Amino acid sequence: MTTVEAQAVDVLVVGAGASGIGAAIKLKEAGFDLLVLEKGSSVGGTWRDNTYPGCACDIPSSLYSYSFAPNPDWGRVFAEQPEIRAYLERTAHRFGLVPLIRFDTTVTEARWDGQHWQVDTSNGHYTARILVSGTGPWHEPLLPDLPGLADFPGEIFHSSRWNHDYDLTGKRVAVVGTGASAIQFVPKIQPEVARLHLFQRTASWVLPKVDHRMPWIERTLFRYVPLTQRWYRNAFYGGLEAFSFAFRHPNVMKVIQKAGLWNLHRSIKDPALREALTPDFVLGCKRLLMSNTYYPALTKPNVEVLPQAIARVEGNAVIAEDGTRREVDAIIFGTGFHFSDPPVAKHVFGADGRSLDDVWQGSPQAYLGTAVHGFPNLFLLLGPNLGTGHSSAFTIIETQLRYLLDALNTMRRNGWHSVEVRRPVQEVFNTEVQEALSTTVYNAGGCMSYYIDANGRNSTLWPWSTVRMTKRIKDFSAADYLTEPTTTPTPTTTSARRPGAESTPGRSASRSSRHCTTCRSGRGARPARS
Template sequence: MTRIAVIGAGFGGIAVAHLLRRAGFGDVTVYERGDDVGGVWRDNTYPGCACDIPAPLYSYSFALNPDWSQRFPPHDEILGYLRRCTDAFGLRPQLRLGTAVDSAQWTGTAWRLTLAGGTCAEYDVIVAATGQLSRPVVPRIPGAGAFTGIVAHTARWPADLDVTGKSIGVIGTGASAIQLVPALADRAARITVFQRSAPWTLPKPNRRYGRVRRALNRRVPPLMRAARAGTLLLTWVTGRAVTGRPIARRFVRAVSAGQRYVQAGRLRPHVTPDYAMGCKRVLFTSGWYRALRRSNVTLSTADIRQLTAATVLTADGAEHHCDVLVYATGFAATEFLIPMAVTGRDGRRLEDEWKDGAYAHLGITVPGFPNLFLMYGPNTNTGNTSVVYFLEAQARYIVQAVRAVAESGPLEVREDVAAAFDAEMQRRLAGSVWTGCTNWYRTATGRIVTNWPGMASEYRARTARLTPSDFVRP
């Protein structure tokens, strides 16, 4: 029997574990360092946290949810959905919660995992589903150690934090900040938002799903599939804009400019981006600009120079008092699998293999590392549609690969195949919109290691069938 370890129990880990078991692989163990399933939806509990991809597409195609309360569901509903899927798929007995994997070493015939605490376990196959958005980034700011107020990162929000009547500083204007600030504005005495660059935004066309809609979803499941197809079509338009189609880009830019014109008022010059649309993640919001215009909210566009015991000092000489300082500064998305140490064939270390930037054939396999498969690996992030769509494609591909392992032994992608794929990715990405600004898609040297350069449909097609000639038997 093929022994399989899945590392991580977010959307990717749950999907691949379920599809592997459905394909007949019964010996699947899922290791999760947290105390529950959910990945980013377990970790991100900040006020206002919600999905910014429409619910019909932000769910598994094999487990559509008829009970979403709205088009862009809040955090609790998504986490609840993942918990229900875990139960419905019968994965609870396979879970090892609160168990981090410190290292993985290929022995020549199997993978030896060393778990936190020092115990070891061996598996024929490992699937790393640790994701790209699991390690929060906190910028180094002079004087940070002197600040005596409450400090939080949006991905590590304190459950007992009461912001009522407090002065709050929010560093960052990305996806979490534009949800957090409107959610806090009614309760905080004052909020200062520290902006390094203005985000591109689009209106968030949210709507409630009433009892009639939910009842119809349950009784007529094809309605959910129709909604999913329609949502996918809409993301095709934004995908065309991001990947450089002039007509689509002009249309989406016009919608964004119209939103700022109507909602930003006197702040419009300060919230208009100075880089190409799509270079950073385009954000969906209905409340961001209105929140910034509130009398108790201040937008600071000057660089942060220093922190003191109770203030943030900016380059324009202003001192901003803060009781609470929130880092809405994202994740170390380019550092895949860290801090887990992975050693492959002939002692090859994955951190050395990726010293110039992570790469993997189809974002899934790396030469020198037999029977190691990645979920949400290098160059598989999407700038325009649901990552769940990509994760399902990867999970189905991995099922084929594991079947080949079970039938004929260890499987390793060829060096030349992986190199050719990586060269193609970097050639296509070199002319993409993502090269025009500082963003979380690129390493310090400028190499884009996170994003897929084309449309989601292309990735789905290229991973639909495993090509045996792409692999060798080590």
């Protein structure tokens, strides 16, 4: 850890994507002294990084936005990437966040020293009492470790790092992966390439996408009669919440699955191709996919579907597990992201000197997806077991922001220097989550998805409705946390704290301290609720 003089703030937010922007807005409104560290040169997170052809949202755009910053001008029911990125940029400017963001600043290490978070970056050193991680799960691309890949003489890139300078016209292209990204970019590149070889390890269910341009009259109403947009948003939310019942009852999902089978049969007439594209698991076990163009693209004469995973690469040839060999000019990976092994976990070190990665051992766990025992004053946004198979990430983000602000408000009202979730509280919550997940389609649907981590545990998804989420993750309960008054002396070394210790001297639920160091606007100020 560097010893140079640090820039000190009350709160550091890491990441300027949807979660980081939302956090910064609400923290700024509440009067907290904060900065945002962003590794890129602009805001947007995954919607800045993912620029592949056809990139779009698979949640209705009316829900894919902050409730406190509605956008009346969405061009489509399901917004495309440029629109979403522009929305996030406008929102950051509208709320005055840009001066608070340190761009081109990558966090290399964050370490709790017993008093503050000491944060090393590629662009200086920072110290903060509160650290908010908004790095998100759609952050680092996942590339398979294929023998011979490093010696491939052609072009290689991941869908989230699309090489727009490489001309695909007339090229022989291997596409690896058939998930959410691939079903969007495959129809876009199919007319350009000479041959497209789609290597499919597992067939996915694809539902029709009820998408269309937003009529001008609706956009006009949304702009001048905001209540109509709120009604529109609530209608979509209610429909998706009703749909979430099926995720918790696989037998119900099997009925809905018939829509996917109908979509497959109406689009694919070739029996052999249809068989190759028919999934062998229950709809919803993997991420729901929607497209009106994916299946038609696979029927084109220049497309070949190989229902095999890639085993290795030899020269310019891609070799499937059954020995099928195809010579190609380019390989495009649509293989997703590091969901259950987020790289940021290797760089965040808690009270006992261990990193999140060391503590999690391949299975991320947190209390309410937000706080981790052993990591005081650390708050995760879109953390473990908060994903949903049916609703918007913005719903989760705003739910957590209410909790975060209530926590920080409680801290400054009571003069607490730090809070840390109690180990038993975290363990009981995670046991409850795993028990509830065991009967959902995510765990019992007969597939192996990215929801499941290296230890076979579902560390990704929330097993209940988002209605229950907003009720459960709402009010900060001090009884769930170890607290330390501001006036309590801090040990000079973190080694005084034994790994896994439940408490340390001076850590209590004391409310006697009146000194508040996290208030910019003065003791007693209350954060605004989102």
